[in-house]
Amino acid sequence: MLPIEIILPFLAAAILLALAPGPDNIFVLTQAALRGRIAGLAVVFGLCTGLIVHTLAVALGVAIIFQTSAVAFTLLKMIGAAYLVYLAYKAFRASATHIASEKTTQIPLSKLYVRGIIMNITNPKVSIFFLAFLPQFADPARGAIWVQMVMLGVLFIIATIVVFGTIALLAGTLGHWLNRSERAQMMLNRTAAVVFFGLATKLAFASR
Helix, strand or coil, X not given: CCCHHHHHXXXXXXXXXXXXXXXXXXXXXXXXXXXXXXXXXXXXXXXXXXXXXXXXXXXXXXXXXXXXXXXXHHHHHHHHHHHHHHHHHHHHHCCHHHHHHHHHHCCCHXXXXXXXXXXXXXXXXXXXXXXXXXXXXXXXXXXXHHHHHHHHHHHHHHHHHHHHXXXXXXXXXXXXXXXCCHHHHXXXXXHHHHHHHHHHHHHHCCCC
């Protein structure tokens, strides 16, 4: 069991890191603003499911591959960059009418959930970050390291759900207002396309 003097600073650090601008929270913001609160929350839970994968990878020692293998790192980051380019293309091609119809018919939440998973697990920076961040709060004297890693990962996911969920709710409110304006819809879609492409470029040129 982790002591409270470890849990509190870890949660504080996790919340600050979740608030820092990055691909995941920007992804939540744009999707929730375009499609509504529930859609944004579906993306949040998808992203956090991806965090479960990264937590288990670190706990079981698999994430070390991405730190030592240039081939594995390059392959995963290119898959993630390609997916972001695809999202940028879809956002850029969408018209205001198309956005409105999506808002009415709704994209299946399962699809948005899977999109969040893909967005998260194809970002090798997350694996490397977890590999560097979680062990700082573990101590062999407190028991099995992998158990502590899993517990820390769960705490990080809880902090992420709180922060990203708040972002989704606020962005959803913004989305309701934007949905009244065809011009605003077009501008948001173009902005989303630029954001996705920028994130893809940043990820593609990321170094280990």
